[in-house]
Amino acid sequence: MSETSRIHTxxxxxxxxxxxxxxxxxxxxxxxxxxxxxxxxxxYKQTVLGFLWAILNPFFQVVxxxxxxxxxxxxxxxxxxxPYPVFSCLAIIPWNxxxxxxxxxxxxxxxTSAIFTKVYFPRVIIPxxxxxxxxxxxxxxxxxxxxxxxxxxxxxxxxxxxCFIPLLIIIITAAGLGMWLSSLVLQFRDFRFAITFLLxxxxxxxxxxxxxxxxxxxxxxxxxxxxxxYPMVGGIEGFRSSFLQEVIFPWKLVGIxxxxxxxxxxxxxxxxxxxxxxxxxxx
Amino acid sequence: MLHxxxxxxxxxxxxxxxxxxxxxxxxxxxxxxAILKAIIAPIKNFRKIKxxxxxxxxxxxxxxxxxxxxxxxxxxxxxxMGIIGKNGAGKSTLLKMLSRITEPTEGQIExxxxxxxxxxxxxxxxxxxxxxxNIFLNGTIxxxxxxxxxxxxxxxxxxxxxxxxxxTPVKRYSSGMKVRLAFAxxxxxxxxxxxxxxxxxxxxxxxxxxxxxxxxxxxGKEGRTVLFVSHDMAAVKKxxxxxxxxxxxxxxxxxxxxDTVNYYLQNAASIASQKNIDDKLVKGNKKFxxxxxxxxxxxxxxxxxxxxxKDLLLKLxxxxxxxxxxxxxxxxxxxxxxxxxxxxxxxxxxxxxxxLQEQGSITCVIPKLPLLSGLYTxxxxxxxxxxxxxxxxxxxSFEVERGDFFGTGKINADMMNGMIIYHNWKVE
Numbered sequence: 070m071s072e073t074s075r076i077h078t079x080x081x082x083x084x085x086x087x088x089x090x091x092x093x094x095x096x097x098x099x100x101x102x103x104x105x106x107x108x109x110x111x112x113y114k115q116t117v118l119g120f121l122w123a124i125l126n127p128f129f130q131v132v133x134x135x136x137x138x139x140x141x142x143x144x145x146x147x148x149x150x151x152p153y154p155v156f157s158c159l160a161i162i163p164w165n166x167x168x169x170x171x172x173x174x175x176x177x178x179x180x181t182s183a184i185f186t187k188v189y190f191p192r193v194i195i196p197x198x199x200x201x202x203x204x205x206x207x208x209x210x211x212x213x214x215x216x217x218x219x220x221x222x223x224x225x226x227x228x229x230x231x232c233f234i235p236l237l238i239i240i241i242t243a244a245g246l247g248m249w250l251s252s253l254v255l256q257f258r259d260f261r262f263a264i265t266f267l268l269x270x271x272x273x274x275x276x277x278x279x280x281x282x283x284x285x286x287x288x289x290x291x292x293x294x295x296x297x298x299y300p301m302v303g304g305i306e307g308f309r310s311s312f313l314q315e316v317i318f319p320w321k322l323v324g325i326x327x328x329x330x331x332x333x334x335x336x337x338x339x340x341x342x343x344x345x346x347x348x349x350x351x352x
Numbered sequence: 353m354l355h356x357x358x359x360x361x362x363x364x365x366x367x368x369x370x371x372x373x374x375x376x377x378x379x380x381x382x383x384x385x386a387i388l389k390a391i392i393a394p395i396k397n398f399r400k401i402k403x404x405x406x407x408x409x410x411x412x413x414x415x416x417x418x419x420x421x422x423x424x425x426x427x428x429x430x431x432x433m434g435i436i437g438k439n440g441a442g443k444s445t446l447l448k449m450l451s452r453i454t455e456p457t458e459g460q461i462e463x464x465x466x467x468x469x470x471x472x473x474x475x476x477x478x479x480x481x482x483x484x485x486n487i488f489l490n491g492t493i494x495x496x497x498x499x500x501x502x503x504x505x506x507x508x509x510x511x512x513x514x515x516x517x518x519x520t521p522v523k524r525y526s527s528g529m530k531v532r533l534a535f536a537x538x539x540x541x542x543x544x545x546x547x548x549x550x551x552x553x554x555x556x557x558x559x560x561x562x563x564x565x566x567x568x569x570x571x572g573k574e575g576r577t578v579l580f581v582s583h584d585m586a587a588v589k590k591x592x593x594x595x596x597x598x599x600x601x602x603x604x605x606x607x608x609x610x611d612t613v614n615y616y617l618q619n620a621a622s623i624a625s626q627k628n629i630d631d632k633l634v635k636g637n638k639k640f641x642x643x644x645x646x647x648x649x650x651x652x653x654x655x656x657x658x659x660x661x662k663d664l665l666l667k668l669x670x671x672x673x674x675x676x677x678x679x680x681x682x683x684x685x686x687x688x689x690x691x692x693x694x695x696x697x698x699x700x701x702x703x704x705x706x707x708l709q710e711q712g713s714i715t716c717v718i719p720k721l722p723l724l725s726g727l728y729t730x731x732x733x734x735x736x737x738x739x740x741x742x743x744x745x746x747x748x749s750f751e752v753e754r755g756d757f758f759g760t761g762k763i764n765a766d767m768m769n770g771m772i773i774y775h776n777w778k779v780e
Contacts, residue, residue: 078467080452081460100492107489111480184476188469188493189452257398346455349448350371 090342093191101194101201108202123209127165131158131217138278147280148315152221158214159309160277166207167239167301168268173199174247175264178255182352192345193338196247200240218312226314235307235323238330242300245334248341256344256351274299281306281322297325300333360464361545361577362427362450367459369420369445419445420601423459427594429544432578434588434609436616437598439746443581444549446598447471450579451547465544465577468495472549474534479523483514483533486522490537504540512536539566545577546570567591583688585613585727640734640742644669647750648715658750660772661757664721666748668732671711676736679706683716684731685723686746692731693723693771722772725754 094101113119131154138144139153146156174196178185181195218225254260276284281302285293297303303319303326310316420442427433435443448454450461451469476493477486487508491501501508509515512533514525522530548567568591570576582588588595588609595612597605605615648665649655658664666683683696696716698706706714729749735741756762757772 076464076466078452078463079460080449080456080463082456082458097492097495099496099498102498103489103492107478107481107485110485111478114480181476184493186448186453187472187475188495190493190495349454 090191094193097190097194100190101197104194104198105201108198109205112202112206120209123206124213127158127161127210128213130161130165131213134161134278144279145283147282148313151313151315152223154217155221155223156280156309157278158217159312160275160305162207162210162214163236163239163305163308164272164275164277164301165210166203167243167304168272169206170199170203170243171246171250172264172268173203174243175250175254176261177247178251178348178352179258179261182255182348186349186352192348193248193341196251196341197244200244200247203243204240224314225312228311228314228318230311231318232308232311234327235304235311238300238307238323238327239304241334242304242330245330245337248337249333252341252344252348255348271299271301275301276306276309281319294325297322298329300326300330302326304330359428360426360462361429361431362425362464362579363462364426364450365424365459365461367420367423367446367449367461368418368457369442369449369454370457371417371419372415373417418601420449420456420598423601423603425596425603425606427577427579429464429577430575431594432580432592434592434595434612435579435581435598436583436585436588436595436612438749441598442601443598444471445601447547447549447579447581463545466495467545467547468541468543469547470494470538470541470549471547473531473538477522477530477534480521482521483512483518483525486533487537490534491540494537494541495543496541508536508540511539535563535566539563539570542570544575545579547579549581583727585616585688589613640673640744641671642668642732642744642747643671643711645730645748656751658721658723658752660723660725660752660755661720661759662755664718666716666718666730667713668716669711669713670708670734672708672734673710674740675708676740677705678736679708680733680735681706681714681716682731682733682735684733686729686731688727688729690729693728720757720774721752721755722757722774723752724770724772725752727751 113122116122118125134157135154139157144153146153148156177195177199178192185192185195250260250264254264281293281296284296288296303323306319307323307326310318423446425433435446437443445454447469448471449456450463451467451471453469453471474490476490478489481489487505488498488501492498496504509518512529512535514529514533517525517529522533525533567578567580570578578591580588580592592609594607595609596603597612597616605612607615646667646669647655647658648667649659650663650665652665679698681696681698681702685693685695687693696718708714727749728751729746732744732747733741758774
């Protein structure tokens with residue numbers, strides 16, 4: 070008690086804000102934990118299939134992608150002998166994590182306004198909650214990946230552990246965009262509509278249905294480097310490559326995307342910190 | 353000097369909060385202008401939303417509204433301070449700044465110690481989660497750690513009295529159970545500075561009693577500081593050492609709790625009535641307006657305070673734009689817990705059919721006012737038919753003073769609750 074009684078808080082207008090208040094977030098880490106737990110518990114409540122949805126959802130996507138892009142459109146995987154379902158599954162799973170996190174996080178402030186207009190806690194916990202809770206779905210859908218790999222008798226290379234690097238890029242991007250968009254959506258509800266049509270566009274641009282090397286072939290090196298500024302390029306291509314033994318891990322692509330992801334994350338947290346004091350007034 | 357510093361728990365200096373309010377827009381006269389306006393609307397909307405945030409202490413203008421201004425006070429460790437005032441006086445804004453929900457436009461607040469604020473019970477309750485899960489979620493939202501909740505868990509469950517349903521989803525709870533669980537969590541926060549809004553105004557009488565008891569326990573503890581917003585004057589008098597009275601965003605009285613409450617009550621009618629009537633005129637439906645309300649005594653003289661046991665005349669000056677046959681006037685008298693005590697219904701008590709002019713006055717005569725001392729509010733309804741009904745809620749509030757209701761020469765004691773009913777005794 071003697072230690073806590075020394076807590077001294079000053080509240081005033083326009084007080085300086087540090088980039089990321091780690092001390093406070095650590096103090097509220099249990100809140101983040103229970104918010105994530107709430108998300109995970111509530112998600113499949115009152116469903117019959119429950120967590121099976123986390124497998125069924127990407128499974129059907131893989132089927133459709135394989136038939137439409139793999140067979141009908143005849144898009145090559147860029148790797149000789151690599152079955153298209155394996156190729157697309159390795160992109161769809163990280164993409165799903167990104168898109169669900171992105172939209173949940175962007176709308177997070179609107180949906181929780183009843184809470185943050187009544188109690189103070191570090192607001193950044195709100196858009197960060199889906200970043201963690203959607204990892205549960207991601208982990209479950211990895212079971213499906215294992216199933217598909219087993220079905221096609223495909224053994225991943227020894228570089229598999231590298232997949233954590235692109236995964237981290239995807240997580241950072243989702244968190245950064247979540248902080249950006251959640252505060253923008255709260256102020257300008259236009260962004261809500263923007264997100265709904267933006268997400269499919271982002272999916273077409275990302276190397277999900279086709280290999281990133283195709284962009285290099287068709288549009289040249291310069292465009293390819295700029296292409297990598299879209300963090301999902303390095304994220305998805307990197308994730309996929311780490312599983313494929315025939316492919317060299319695209320360090321350059323991942324590096325560019327990583328830098329870009331970090332940029333989004335840092336600017337996102339700056340913008341969020343700057344705006345968070347107005348949230349209760351505009352909500 | 354250093355010792356004096358540590359005595360202070362809350363120090364508020366020159367605090368102010370400004371909001372932008374909408375200004376009425378100019379209506380377009382023709383189609384071309386309307387189309388032009390629609391085209392430039394995005395730019396205008398963008399500026400409007402942008403400007404919501406651009407407020408500084410120098411900001412002035414027609415659309416700037418100061419919800420609080422020049423608020424300064426100190427609260428010492430262990431003190432319980434009440435914050436009173438009419439609706440719209442700025443109490444909630446002050447609490448929101450104190451609890452860091454919204455940032456002040458000017459001035460500053462210093463808090464010494466761990467703060468917990470309760471502007472609502474059960475914030476963040478999720479209906480799909482069980483009682484147990486919600487205890488942890490709600491507890492962490494209110495600033496406890498997992499470990500702290502685990503230590504208090506048994507005590508919270510016991511206090512709530514719903515052990516049997518603790519693993520049931522909250523959506524299956526009755527609203528009473530929900531409130532009990534929520535309050536149980538709140539009661540175990542154990543902060544050094546506690547900031548609470550009218551949370552006690554919810555629930556039944558028994559529950560309120562329990563909450564008041566818990567409040568007293570918190571307040572009585574060594575070194576606990578409490579800031580308490582309430583409309584319940586009895587509770588403020590009972591619980592608080594000191595109090596501040598807010599009116600239109602400013603402190604108009606500061607002193608010990610009893611003095612402040614008395615000052616408020618003596619001036620309540622003048623503080624309350626005119627302001628509220630003005631508000632209703634602006635935002636109410638314009639087809640039926642009450643332009644003024646007068647409280648008169650039996651001699652038809654205007655009074656500021658009603659007296660228990662004396663005749664009370666409520667004279668309502670009205671204007672009606674849309675009329676129908678057979679109007680019914682309904683006057684509801686509510687206590688400070690928003691409970692309706694009695695209703696004056698002209699259909700039953702007025703002999704004949706009321707003939708309303710376009711403007712005029714209606715007087716509702718209540719002989720031997722059966723109310724105890726306290727603050728009361730009035731709802732007025734004019735009803736022609738189901739479709740043509742004008743409701744004016746909380747249009748007026750008035751204060752009742754203790755009086756000799758029974759004519760026995762004895763003034764009503766404070767211990768009574770509810771209303772006074774005329775009665776006799778027979779001793780054999």
